[in-house]
Amino acid sequence: MHALTGLSLVSLLSFGYLSWDWSKPSLAADGPGEAGVEQPSAAPPQPPHIIFILTDDQGYHDVGYHGSDIETPTLDRLAAEGVKLENYYIQPICTPSRSQLLTGRYQIHTGLQHSIIRPRQPNCLPLDQVTLPQKLQEAGYSTHMVGKWHLGFYRKECLPTRRGFDTFLGSLTGNVDYYTYDNCDGPGVCGFDLHEGESVAWGLSGQYSTMLYAQRVSHILASHSPRRPLFLYVAFQAVHTPLQSPREYLYRYRTMGNVARRKYAAMVTCMDEAVRNITWALKRYGFYNNSVIIFSSDNGGQTFSGGSNWPLRGRKGTYWEGGVRGLGFVHSPLLKRKRRTSRALVHITDWYPTLVGLAGGTASAADGLDGYDVWPAISEGRASPRTEILHNIDPLYNHARHGSLEAGFGIWNTAVQAAIRVGEWKLLTGDPGYGDWIPPQTLAAFPGSWWNLERMASARQAVWLFNISADPYEREDLAGQRPDVVRALLARLVDYNRTAIPVRYPAENPRAHPDFNGGAWGPWASDEEEEEEEEEAGRARSFSRGRRKKKCKICKLRSFFRKLNTRLMSQRI
16 A cells, blocks of 8 residues: 555656646636736626537546646636636536536436436437526527537427527537548447538538637627627537648647547647637627637536546546546626636536526526536626535436445445535545546657556446545545534435436437438427337326226337337447
8 A cells, every 4th residue: 555655746747747736726827916906897788698608528637737748728728817616517528518517406306317318319308498598598699509419309499499499500419530530439330520500511521620619709790780689609619539630730740759638638639729719709799798618518528538637536437537527718808806716516407597697587496407507606706606516317327236225334335336425525436437637648759657556457346435525536535434414414415315317328229320311410300200119108007097998019019019119229338
């Protein structure tokens, strides 16, 4: 144990970890002003324009003001002039973060607790949920989305233009080629995925998506009147795989030995320049002075595809801090206290009530929301109304071998994957995912001896407890020392689980194959099929009430195979 500690210290020193003071203001800050100084700002004459920029798979370490070797001058400047969110949490993978952003609800309250929505699944963001853009439309906003959707599309009712956006340009699936917009969901299951509105945008193929999306934002701003409030949701595909970048950006990092890191860095810098162009367009067309720009990552970086969450533990897809601690800042002339770092607890669900409140609307826990209005905490430096975060409860994820109900004091099965933060304490149960600390892979061939310094042997345990305020890197497990805290947090998991709705993770449907849709990904479920499903559900409900009805043979077969496929899918997961 002492040897491991010594080696870990060497590795930390070798990467400058101990020399980085996170509490100091960013070195990229420019212009006058001090942290915490009241900045006068006139009341906006109308609701502010809201620009929400979401990046994909950008690691916590992969921004200039976190000491990265990647150039992000625009993000550094915007963050330095605004409010950096250094206690900000997101979800570990794509669909959950996006669903919680647009609904203000935890995954357990939308049925999306498990994994992502895959292209061939008959699944999407629940249609009974009122989305953020729909609430903003009610407040008089013009709403536009550019970029990655990844919230399901099997029915037309699931599309962005049916869920509150006036216009949409982007992809419906999780990842596409940055130039050709092709996406394969398995061998031979490939299709085109770039849509404008509800039509396939074949003619836009060949343009690099990051640049295409920034150009579309500029076009929207040029054609819109600043006198009408605007909501722009810009969900960049960058920097998700595949690792592709224009050659001119790669040239800047030609001396970086690790090829994946080199490509990834180029993509981040290209995205940074896209943000610069969007900011410039806001100023040119008269939106900037009455705007709120929010920047957020969607999950932790994928460390084996060039990303880095150093010095946090874990990576994308895990419930360690490296998977759920987000990059985030707010930049706006309307902020009352600018040029500072906020350590107020903020979660991605909080943007829903916060932005609805800024728009002059109302949203509260009475609406079934899990988010809080954190604008006073961000703008004025007040205490955050949030004191805890349910990271997730996933009953379908592989159960941990060493977990049990007995280990959970008889109230919680610790084999179930779950994570929660209450105050300064964070509890994980089940299998949280890959738990190493992974330094930035800047070298061409990462030395195995260095790599092993931060390797963690697979522990025979299924419960972890950390004081996340004192130990943000999750190096000291306190579960054995504080069983009282473990029990209290397990009880909170039990409370949350009582409010959870069943997981919706249906089997894949072969009719989703792009070959049946002209070679493109898109809605495939017909209205007739939806009516049949509703009728079948109604018959099942009637039968359960004792009113027996004769079922057709095909309906019985359909029901049988649906249940069989669901069981097989659960076993595969």
